Amino acid sequence: MSIQIENIRKNYGAFEALKDISLTIESGELIALLGPSGCGKTTLLRSIAGLETPDSGRIVLNGEESTRTNAARRGIGFVFQHYALFRHMTIFENVAFGLRVQPRAERLARAAIHERVSELLRLVQLESYGRMYPEQLSGGQRQRVALARALAVRPKVLLLDEPFSALDAKVRKDLRTWLRRIHDELHVTTILVTHDQEEALEVADRVVILNAGKLEQEGTPEQIYNQPASPFVYNFLGNVNLFHGRLLADLTPAESPRVPSPSAPSPSAVVGFVRPHEFEVSAGPVSGRNALPATLAKLNAAGPLVRLELIVADAARPVIVEISHARLRELELQEGNKVYLTPTEIRVFNDLPEDMVDFGSHI
Amino acid sequence: MTRQTPSERLARATLIVLACLLTGLFLILPLVTVFAQAFAQGWKLYLAAIHSPDVLSALKLTLVVAAVAVPLNVVFGIAASWAITRFDFHGKQLLVTLIDIPLAVSPVVAGLMYVEVFGLHGWLGPWLDAHNFHIIFAVPGIVLATVFVTFPFVARELIPFMQAQGSDEEEAAVVLGANPFSVFWRVTLPNIKWALLYGAILAASRSIGEFGAVSVLSGHIRGRTTTLPLEVEMAYNEYNFTAAFAAASLLTLAAILTLTVKKILESTSGIHAHAEREKDAA
Numbered sequence: 001m002s003i004q005i006e007n008i009r010k011n012y013g014a015f016e017a018l019k020d021i022s023l024t025i026e027s028g029e030l031i032a033l034l035g036p037s038g039c040g041k042t043t044l045l046r047s048i049a050g051l052e053t054p055d056s057g058r059i060v061l062n063g064e065e066s067t068r069t070n071a072a073r074r075g076i077g078f079v080f081q082h083y084a085l086f087r088h089m090t091i092f093e094n095v096a097f098g099l100r101v102q103p104r105a106e107r108l109a110r111a112a113i114h115e116r117v118s119e120l121l122r123l124v125q126l127e128s129y130g131r132m133y134p135e136q137l138s139g140g141q142r143q144r145v146a147l148a149r150a151l152a153v154r155p156k157v158l159l160l161d162e163p164f165s166a167l168d169a170k171v172r173k174d175l176r177t178w179l180r181r182i183h184d185e186l187h188v189t190t191i192l193v194t195h196d197q198e199e200a201l202e203v204a205d206r207v208v209i210l211n212a213g214k215l216e217q218e219g220t221p222e223q224i225y226n227q228p229a230s231p232f233v234y235n236f237l238g239n240v241n242l243f244h245g246r247l248l249a250d251l252t253p254a255e256s257p258r259v260p261s262p263s264a265p266s267p268s269a270v271v272g273f274v275r276p277h278e279f280e281v282s283a284g285p286v287s288g289r290n291a292l293p294a295t296l297a298k299l300n301a302a303g304p305l306v307r308l309e310l311i312v313a314d315a316a317r318p319v320i321v322e323i324s325h326a327r328l329r330e331l332e333l334q335e336g337n338k339v340y341l342t343p344t345e346i347r348v349f350n351d352l353p354e355d356m357v358d359f360g361s362h363i
Numbered sequence: 364m365t366r367q368t369p370s371e372r373l374a375r376a377t378l379i380v381l382a383c384l385l386t387g388l389f390l391i392l393p394l395v396t397v398f399a400q401a402f403a404q405g406w407k408l409y410l411a412a413i414h415s416p417d418v419l420s421a422l423k424l425t426l427v428v429a430a431v432a433v434p435l436n437v438v439f440g441i442a443a444s445w446a447i448t449r450f451d452f453h454g455k456q457l458l459v460t461l462i463d464i465p466l467a468v469s470p471v472v473a474g475l476m477y478v479e480v481f482g483l484h485g486w487l488g489p490w491l492d493a494h495n496f497h498i499i500f501a502v503p504g505i506v507l508a509t510v511f512v513t514f515p516f517v518a519r520e521l522i523p524f525m526q527a528q529g530s531d532e533e534e535a536a537v538v539l540g541a542n543p544f545s546v547f548w549r550v551t552l553p554n555i556k557w558a559l560l561y562g563a564i565l566a567a568s569r570s571i572g573e574f575g576a577v578s579v580l581s582g583h584i585r586g587r588t589t590t591l592p593l594e595v596e597m598a599y600n601e602y603n604f605t606a607a608f609a610a611a612s613l614l615t616l617a618a619i620l621t622l623t624v625k626k627i628l629e630s631t632s633g634i635h636a637h638a639e640r641e642k643d644a645a
Contacts, residue, residue, distance in 0.1 A: 051534055071537050078538040084531035088553040098539035101549070146535075153539060 001156035008057035019213040032200035035210035077150030085134040092130035098153035120148040140171040276322040278345040291340035401608035412609035421594035432509040440517025448525040474579025500582030508576035513566040520562030568621040
């Protein structure tokens with residue numbers, strides 16, 4: 001089922017939760033709504049489900065105007081952050097609920113319900129848990145039950161509201177891989193709300209980034225990661241070093257990057273973003289290139305990459321750099337060493353939203 | 364636990380003795396006295412006093428009043444709690460405050476208010492009298508007064524409980540296609556049943572023991588409009604101590620029964636512990 005969202009607005013008192021959001025979701029797509037808490041992603045999801053009514057705008061489900069359709073009649077499966085399992089019912093009854101409350105004319109026969117529930121419990125690998133109660137299950141198991149319950153009524157759209165955020169890191173990773181597998185099997189249009197950029201980039205076909213009730217950027221995970229449209233997106237996608245400076249000449253991404261110098265007189269103040277792995281570290285100055293002298297303050301080699309914290313003169317905060325273990329062995333670095341940093345990629349923006357000032361290094 | 368110093372031990376012992384003394388003096392002793400007085404003239408007179416038509420009719424009326432008032436309170440209490448915890452509307456805070464009025468107003472005043480509205484010289488009295496409805500000095504008045512004073516019990520028990528539980532489960536049921544009726548019967552009611560029962564027991568206990576409001580509205584017609592608490596007072600004023608204490612012993616037994624059921628409910632359902640856990644999780 002395709003979903004069209006047209007100019008949705010929603011206010012809670014003076015707070016604008018959604019400011020004119022428009023978005024089209026194709027049938028069978030898995031999209032992630034990504035953004036910090038309070039950005040409106042959950043409100044948007046709940047509006048699609050019919051649990052909130054937008055103040056203005058339209059929601060069109062499968063070509064049918066559904067803005068004010070009762071949530072019970074939308075054919076939607078919803079998975080809640082805190083599972084929302086019926087605590088007084090067994091796992092089996094939880095999954096069967098949606099089938100049992102159908103109008104009598106559409107309801108499946110008892111035996112058919114039993115078969116469908118067993119099939120779903122198999123799908124979520126909880127066949128032997130049917131007689132247990134939700135409180136006897138772990139968080140990850142509960143969320144799988146919640147997914148089975150949502151899928152039982154064969155929804156045309158599956159909406160997931162931060163489904164894995166209450167789980168610990170290991171379970172979270174397993175479940176999102178598993179969610180992707182289920183989606184590839186069932187091809188049900190799915191919207192996943194999350195504040196975890198890693199989750200969104202890993203699982204979704206398309207990522208939509210929301211900020212303060214506005215759509216900031218949408219695109220494939222590759223597009224979002226490689227071409228962030230704004231400083232906000234750049235910053236939100238993870239660790240990044242921020243440099244304040246003045247632009248000496250127009251930079252194009254293809255050009256060999258140069259670090260803007262603070263002493264040069266130039267009217268246009270800019271900010272530059274460099275991801276931790278987008279630095280070359282060398283032991284001595286590099287001829288012909290603009291390298292930053294820095295002192296290695298901290299070195300952490302526990303992990304797939306080596307994480308360096310470097311002090312750069314005039315910078316308010318340490319610069320974070322990631323290099324490979326092989327490179328570390330070549331350089332034979334030790335804390336206190338003096339090195340030179342050359343950014344291999346730098347993305348320059350003219351303006352910086354106020355809430356991001358003071359975020360990174362100042363040069 | 365760290366070892367206590369002698370002075371700490373002394374303070375502890377003193378406090379425990381003091382607490383036992385006060386409990387004994389102000390709670391246990393009077394309770395025992397009720398039964399001692401009731402049985403002072405022997406078993407036979409006690410049974411005769413309980414079997415007297417006046418006490419029996421008072422007992423019957425008391426139970427009838429409770430049987431009407433408690434279900435009404437359950438319905439109002441669920442409706443009010445549902446509205447307050449599941450919807451946002453103007454005047455919600457006012458409603459929450461209004462629910463507490465019966466706890467703040469003296470029951471005698473509550474009784475007088477109804478006399479003022481339904482009495483012969485009140486606003487609706489002449490019309491009611493003309494149509495042969497009797498509220499004041501009759502059973503409907505007693506029921507009204509009892510409903511008024513017990514009104515907050517169910518709602519006050521349910522509101523914090525339903526707030527702590529949140530509406531996720533109900534929303535999940537709606538999205539799964541349940542109609543409002545199914546949501547209530549299959550999800551809401553099973554979740555609140557223990558808290559509801561707890562509130563109903565408190566309301567029942569209060570409605571059985573209510574004196575002030577009922578006293579104003581009853582008219583004290585023996586055998587027709589006296590409840591057990593009124594019967595206790597009337598017999599006592601007539602120096603009929605055995606009858607007074609026999610009726611009082613019934614009320615005391617009802618109270619002990621209520622406390623026991625309440626205690627069992629608390630430990631088996633863990634309603635209060637449960638609500639706390641939910642709050643922690645959220």
